[in-house]
């Protein structure tokens with residue numbers, strides 16, 4: 588397969604997210620002045636996973652930047668499931684809190700599905716509750732998972748109408764792959780969901796006009812798996828040793844995606860970088876979801892947040 592003459596256009600998720608957070612901030616200011624409602628987001632983190640701590644701190648800072656209330660609940664990794672459920676019950680009842688996010692993964696002694704389904708569906712800004720998953724599946728309005736929602740925003744901004752395009756999603760998790768498939772089906776794409784049992788994955792990927800990689804395997808998707816000119820969305824966030832052997836020996840790491848970026852950028856038409864692509868969009872969409880949850884809970888029509 589021959590490379591394109593020009594490298595792919597980089598899709599700047601970071602810049603898109605900054606603008607989205609500004610629009611959310613402006614809508615939040617108007618919600619507060621017109622209706623006296625200040626959206627509040629509660630983030631719950633159990634245990635000390637360093638990567639999770641970084642995301643949680645970023646979320647808190649960005650939430651404040653958008654003019655919202657931000658509460659972070661840090662619980663020890665010995666916290667029991669009942670103690671966590673008691674905190675969720677308290678947050679469900681708190682009228683100043685409109686969004687609840689329980690950071691994943693949870694320690695092994697806690698059943699994540701029980702915890703996620705204990706969150707009020709109206710405050711489920713992650714969109715992980717079965718009620719919101721069901722609403723998405725049947726095309727009813729509800730809260731949509733942030734990462735796939737952010738990917739869809741980037742795709743529509745880049746490509747406009749997506750109808751009739753072949754979309755291949757690698758990964759079938761409940762938090763990324765499956766809701767991404769539902770959203771793209773909703774845009775009238777022809778959707779294929781690939782996973783670890785898929786046969787001839789490179790060939791399946793080569794059929795994609797839109798390729799979404801959500802696998803969790805560093806740089807697994809190679810340049811020659813990509814149809815020339817395709818749009819590639821790399822969801823992967825993988826921490827690997829630094830490229831510099833001296834720094835690597837000191838334990839320094841870097842973040843790479845699920846796509847072999849250097850090869851892919853020569854073949855794809857457009858591609859999201861890692862970092863600076865999908866990751867920042869997840870946080871932007873979390874704030875957008877918290878704003879819309881605050882409106883919905885108070886029976887107020889939300890302002891559109893589109894670009």
Ligand SMILES: NC(=O)C1=CN([C@@H]2O[C@H](COP(=O)(O)OP(=O)(O)OC[C@H]3O[C@@H](n4cnc5c(N)ncnc54)[C@H](OP(=O)(O)O)[C@@H]3O)[C@@H](O)[C@H]2O)C=CC1
Pocket residue numbers: 734757758759760761762763764781782783784785788801802803804822823824825845865866867869
């Ligand atoms: N940017 C962001 O905001 C976010 C990024 N992420 C990142 O996205 C990635 C995926 O996350 P998540 O969906 O939670 O991951 P999961 O581990 O839950 O799911 C991974 C999926 O990839 C599939 N898979 C694994 N290995 C292969 C393989 N060799 N070939 C084909 N398919 C394979 C699995 O298949 P099977 O089902 O058959 O096991 C599974 O469906 C991770 O890197 C994660 O860090 C996640 C959330 C947010």
Ligand SMILES: Nc1nc(=O)c2c([nH]1)NC[C@@H]1CN(c3ccc(C(=O)N[C@@H](CCC(=O)O)C(=O)O)cc3)C=[N+]21
Pocket residue numbers: 642645688689690691692713733734824842861862863864865866867869870
């Ligand atoms: N309940 C729950 N909801 C989540 O949405 C959730 C979760 N649990 N657990 C972990 C994953 C991962 N995730 C990311 C969010 C932002 C970036 C992000 O901002 N990334 C930046 C910085 C990356 C870096 O340098 O570390 C970037 O890609 O540019 C990444 C990953 C949300 N997740």
